[in-house]
Amino acid sequence: MTDKKKLRIATTSLAGCFGCHMSILDIDERLFPLLELVEFDRSPITDIKHCGPCDIGIVEGGICNAENVHVLREFRKNCKVLIAIGACAINGGLPAQRNHLDLSACLTEVYLTEPGLVHGHIPNDPELPLPLDKVHPLHEVVKVDYFIPGCPPSGDAIWKFLTDLISGKTPELGHGLIHYD
Amino acid sequence: MTDTFQLDGVSVPFEPGQTVMQAALAADHYIPHLCYHPEFKPHGSCKLCTVKVNGRTMASCTMPAEAGLEVQSEIEELNALRRTLVQMLFAEGNHFCPSCEKSGNCMLQALGYDLEVHAAGFRHQYPDRPLDASHPDILLDFNRCILCELCVRASSEVDGKNVFALAGRGNSKHLIVNAESGQLKDTDISLSDKAMQVCPVGVILPKRVGFSQPIGERRYDESPISAQALQDAPRPPSGAKHD
Numbered sequence: 001m002t003d004k005k006k007l008r009i010a011t012t013s014l015a016g017c018f019g020c021h022m023s024i025l026d027i028d029e030r031l032f033p034l035l036e037l038v039e040f041d042r043s044p045i046t047d048i049k050h051c052g053p054c055d056i057g058i059v060e061g062g063i064c065n066a067e068n069v070h071v072l073r074e075f076r077k078n079c080k081v082l083i084a085i086g087a088c089a090i091n092g093g094l095p096a097q098r099n100h101l102d103l104s105a106c107l108t109e110v111y112l113t114e115p116g117l118v119h120g121h122i123p124n125d126p127e128l129p130l131p132l133d134k135v136h137p138l139h140e141v142v143k144v145d146y147f148i149p150g151c152p153p154s155g156d157a158i159w160k161f162l163t164d165l166i167s168g169k170t171p172e173l174g175h176g177l178i179h180y181d
Numbered sequence: 182m183t184d185t186f187q188l189d190g191v192s193v194p195f196e197p198g199q200t201v202m203q204a205a206l207a208a209d210h211y212i213p214h215l216c217y218h219p220e221f222k223p224h225g226s227c228k229l230c231t232v233k234v235n236g237r238t239m240a241s242c243t244m245p246a247e248a249g250l251e252v253q254s255e256i257e258e259l260n261a262l263r264r265t266l267v268q269m270l271f272a273e274g275n276h277f278c279p280s281c282e283k284s285g286n287c288m289l290q291a292l293g294y295d296l297e298v299h300a301a302g303f304r305h306q307y308p309d310r311p312l313d314a315s316h317p318d319i320l321l322d323f324n325r326c327i328l329c330e331l332c333v334r335a336s337s338e339v340d341g342k343n344v345f346a347l348a349g350r351g352n353s354k355h356l357i358v359n360a361e362s363g364q365l366k367d368t369d370i371s372l373s374d375k376a377m378q379v380c381p382v383g384v385i386l387p388k389r390v391g392f393s394q395p396i397g398e399r400r401y402d403e404s405p406i407s408a409q410a411l412q413d414a415p416r417p418p419s420g421a422k423h424d
Contacts, residue, residue, distance in 0.1 A: 084300065087277075087278065087279055090299075090300045090301070091271070091276075091277075091300070091301055091305055092305060092307075093277070093279070094277070094279070094280075096277075096305075096307065097275075097277065097280075099307035100275075100307055100308070100309035100310075134307070137300075137305060139300065139302060140304060140305075144300075146299070147299040147300035148299065149299050149300065151278065151279035172297060173297065173299070174297075175294065175295075175404070175405045176402075178293075178294045178297065178299070179294075180276075180278035180279075180284070180290055180293065180294075181278040181279045181281070181284040181285070181290075181396075
């Protein structure tokens with residue numbers, strides 16, 4: 001047993017669309033060499049529900065409700081290095097387009113006054129996490145160590161970033177891999 | 182024998198009346214810039230082009246070239262400051278690149294790419310800036326305005342129309358339309374105006390042509406802004422004189 005201890009990675013999607021996770025899968029057959037170096041903790045890939053002690057946490061999506069805050073804090077507490085992946089995690093992205101609107105006006109229009117709604121009501125099940133007044137990027141709630149921009153970042157960008165990081169280099173994307181769209 | 186100054190240890194020739202920026206670009210040396218445009222008088226407001234001249238920080242777009250100047254530009258100290266400037270511009274507007282039809286052709290975005298800006302950081306301001314879609318052919322999306330005043334300069338200096346102006350001061354400074362109604366439909370702007378072509382970001386947009394260029398074929402998909410700016414730079418003997 002001379003195996004080097006594998007790095008443990010956790011991933012999650014908060015106020016995101018899972019597009020960044022699809023891009024993680026887009027690193028394709030390179031997942032196999034990656035799995036020589038890392039193992040996954042909490043992630044949609046493993047279906048583990050809570051994050052244990054990890055080396056790297058990768059968080060997709062911004063913060064739009066109370067549960068997002070709890071999950072993000074769990075990640076920050078357990079991960080030595082926290083990476084925000086994708087536009088939503090970095091600047092709020094699409095969900096943050098509601099930030100200049102009043103939250104109750106949004107809910108009223110979507111669930112009550114939109115034409116075609118019959119017997120509509122604003123969801124109020126106690127199990128639903130309460131929405132926040134504004135959508136926030138991750139760095140406004142916890143310290144974030146690295147950011148991988150893109151909507152979503154390409155599989156190549158994620159691969160370059162992670163391999164740089166794992167080999168101890170400052171991750172750089174460069175022309176063609178760095179994208180905000 | 183033309184005079185020269187030193188830019189990052191390299192001799193750069195210049196003609197009398199040229200600025201440090203003009204001489205550098207003409208000699209194939211890139212200095213990052215945003216509000217500078219080779220066809221207009223320098224504005225000196227974005228500060229992206231800040232260089233160190235004999236140890237002092239100066240805007241290279243307004244600094245006249247002089248023989249023997251020692252200019253530093255491509256140093257980490259200045260690039261770190263440039264990165265911060267780009268980040269602040271992103272944080273104070275609503276720059277949602279994934280839905281912007283200027284994406285891929287946007288100078289602010291391309292500068293972010295070139296300077297390896299991975300995130301704006303800071304607290305995003307998410308200002309409330311309604312669109313002006315009143316004109317039949319032209320859309321104004323103020324969310325992306327960086328107050329470079331290029332449209333103001335183009336409309337007054339080239340088009341002779343004065344369609345745009347900046348109003349307010351400090352944090353409340355904003356782009357306005359010169360019409361009693363404040364709406365673009367009540368101005369004489371037209372699609373062929375110079376003001377339509379100079380916006381470095383996605384504020385002034387022709388309608389019904391968005392996203393016509395596929396991803397991969399847009400301006401800054403092909404090569405980074407540092408390479409494109411040199412291709413665009415005026416070359417002698419046509420020169421790049423102003424006034």
